[in-house]
Amino acid sequence: MKNAIFLIAASAIFTSAWAGNVQIQVLDREGKPVPDAVVVVYPGATAGAAPSLLQPSPTIEQERMRFVPAVTVVMPGTTVRFTNQDRWDHHVRGNPTGVAAAAAPAAPGSNFELRLAGKADGKPANFADVKLDTPGVVLLGCHLHGSMRGHVFVTDSAWTLKTDNDGIARFASVPDGAAQVRVWHAEQLVDLPRKALNVVPGPVLDTVQLSVVPRVRRAPPAAPTGPTNSPGGPMGSYSQAPVSPPQAHQHPGS
Numbered sequence: 548m549k550n551a552i553f554l555i556a557a558s559a560i561f562t563s564a565w566a567g568n569v570q571i572q573v574l575d576r577e578g579k580p581v582p583d584a585v586v587v588v589y590p591g592a593t594a595g596a597a598p599s600l601l602q603p604s605p606t607i608e609q610e611r612m613r614f615v616p617a618v619t620v621v622m623p624g625t626t627v628r629f630t631n632q633d634r635w636d637h638h639v640r641g642n643p644t645g646v647a648a649a650a651a652p653a654a655p656g657s658n659f660e661l662r663l664a665g666k667a668d669g670k671p672a673n674f675a676d677v678k679l680d681t682p683g684v685v686l687l688g689c690h691l692h693g694s695m696r697g698h699v700f701v702t703d704s705a706w707t708l709k710t711d712n713d714g715i716a717r718f719a720s721v722p723d724g725a726a727q728v729r730v731w732h733a734e735q736l737v738d739l740p741r742k743a744l745n746v747v748p749g750p751v752l753d754t755v756q757l758s759v760v761p762r763v764r765r766a767p768p769a770a771p772t773g774p775t776n777s778p779g780g781p782m783g784s785y786s787q788a789p790v791s792p793p794q795a796h797q798h799p800g801s
Contacts, residue, residue: 568720583617698733
């Protein structure tokens with residue numbers, strides 16, 4: 548009798564450990580894994596509190612002429628810190644992007660512009676904070692360096708993750724039942740339709756295939772070795788849209 552009770556309890560623990568584990572792998576058009584895609588799960592059931600999967604106060608670095616990370620996922624109401632680790636000045640320009648943004652006026656806070664002075668030797672990096680309240684995708688750019696691109700995905704579901712190097716987003720304890728899956732990637736210009744998913748008490752594996760082959764992100768350029776000016780000044784300021792047209796600026800090495 549005791550052995551039977553033990554086996555039942557062990558079986559229950561094993562089942563609980565696997566309950567609602569969902570893995571979504573994102574593939575490109577050629578069937579290769581895609582890292583840095585955003586996977587959003589919309590559970591049909593809302594039992595229990597959603598887990599905290601995202602950073603509450605993320606930082607996006609401007610480093611070696613790139614936004615690092617290239618894609619940041621946040622919940623509405625999150626304050627994002629932008630930090631300039633380069634020795635030359637940068638802008639941070641944020642604009643809503645995507646089909647939804649084109650069809651509707653930009654929500655307050657979705658458009659912003661700030662300037663960050665370069666980092667002086669031996670001094671802390673300049674930074675500025677921006678609060679993002681509205682779900683959607685924000686395209687990041689720099690007026691001074693047109694090649695710089697990044698994205699902030701402001702999600703409408705707490706069940707949101709980026710894919711890893713194997714193209715997989717792993718969710719634990721997703722409520723059982725019908726759910727929907729949305730996949731977003733910066734180079735997938737036409738949004739994919741949401742995919743129906745049935746979450747059961749056990750591992751759930753599924754794939755979503757993009758219609759594009761994303762470009763491999765270029766390696767950062769080497770840091771300049773020539774003399775630079777001594778940047779400094781106040782931290783960048785945050786301004787609401789609409790923003791004025793960019794002015795011509797000089798920066799080290801131009």
